[in-house]
Amino acid sequence: MGLLGTPSVLLAYIDLGTGSYLLQLAVAALLGSLFAVKASWPKARAFFRRLFLRDRH
């Protein structure tokens, strides 16, 4: 079933707008990647901090 063949989109009662829809398709993956980096950043920072402190000791 194609992307817009899913009932969720077929039943949408508001207009997605072609331009809005295609823009979302174009940028969502990038925004998702940025979000993944942002979400994992505190863990990464803690990891490097531990690594750095261990090296110093």
Place this chain on the structure above:
Amino acid sequence: MSDIDIQGSFRDPSGFLFRQDGILYRQVNAGYKEHYDALLGSGLYETLVRDGLLVSHGEAEIGLSRSEDAYKVIRPDHIRFISYPYEWCFSQLKHAALTTLEVQKRALEFGMVLKDASAYNIQFESGRPILIDTLSFEKYREGTPWVAYRQFCQHFLAPLALMARTDVRLGRLSQLFIDGAPLDLASRLLPLRTRLTPSLFLHVHVHARSQAYFAEKRVDVRKTGRKVSRLALRGLIDSLESAVRALKWNLPSTEWGDYYRDTNYSEAALRHKTETVAALLASVKPDTVWDLGGNLGLFSRIASDTGAETVSFDADPAAVEKNYLEAVRKKEQKILPLLLDLTNPSPDIGWQNRERESLIARGPAHTAMALALIHHLAISNNVPLGKIADFLKSVCRFLVIEFVPKSDSQVQRLLSTREDVFSDYTRQAFEAEFSQRFAIQECVQLKESQRVLYLMRKHPVAL
């Protein structure tokens, strides 16, 4: 028995609102059964209601339904005053936007999404923004985009950007455009430097160009074959949230910003006025109060402290912003600051002029207060005293009003730049005009002031 369809709820085929015997109900249509059951069954409804993000409801008798395709009839909790985005200050719209995104994030955690992101679905209840449309959810299907992306940008992001970066008065655009600010218009009105802000560049400027570019093109989006992953969808919501959070309106010092310090009251006069307003309100025990020209809400809070549901209206966006932020800071539940130009109050708008109600249609309040207001209407706006009385009669049953005579220094200030064509602006004429519509019950001369406070009761309508 009386029953009335609520006109603001007809667009969504999932159900609609109606009122019967004064009680508000929402019919859930059979076509929405799968999603309604998922909302209740997944635990999302319980979580959102617990955290004050969604209006609570109880299920009512199915016999109350208005058509054969009804699945359920529900009875949502009462919202005490319905307000609209064009009546909100900057921070109210911003908090409403963040509430919408928070609901969307929670919904995703429970396998659902918001299928619309209309600012009209948010109301302020007990001082907090809350989603009032129980039927705004649908089951999330992996790979699908957010259907409400365009609507969120038009209803929230673009107006907020315009208010913060161009002029705060552009919040009123949502009164002109029922489905939110057109993105091409927002893009043109925003300063060029907003193109340097990545989130605004993407969600407003590029979004507007994309809409314009594809507007006339025949594109079968079903053939793109591309999907939006759950992570990508979460990224989109996070990007919108960051964009909204980054928008800040720096309060200017306006004509009214320092009103209470720049007044001509002596300390004794202000104290006497405060005590008198409290005593007059106590004598009529209002359950609802509209403070017209409420400024920063000093006197509105006297009303709300009595337990009355108080709406504090003012025409100055800075005053409403300060008033709202004060209410948020103090976690006040009984006061709702709103933006309103009394010389051009919110009209009936939308389809058949019945989707969004006028100010007067949302009344009357038990008591209206018009303190230090009448000279602005009569002198600055040339509204005759009789017409002011007519308007006030239409919005309340009791009226606490302050008459400010022409000899008052504030009136003299208003007259300093114009010819005095107001020979009828006298206390005698004021009492004569208002006595035709109201019974004057109390009249108190303020100490160390030329101003007079009145308590009036509207004459019953003659049959």
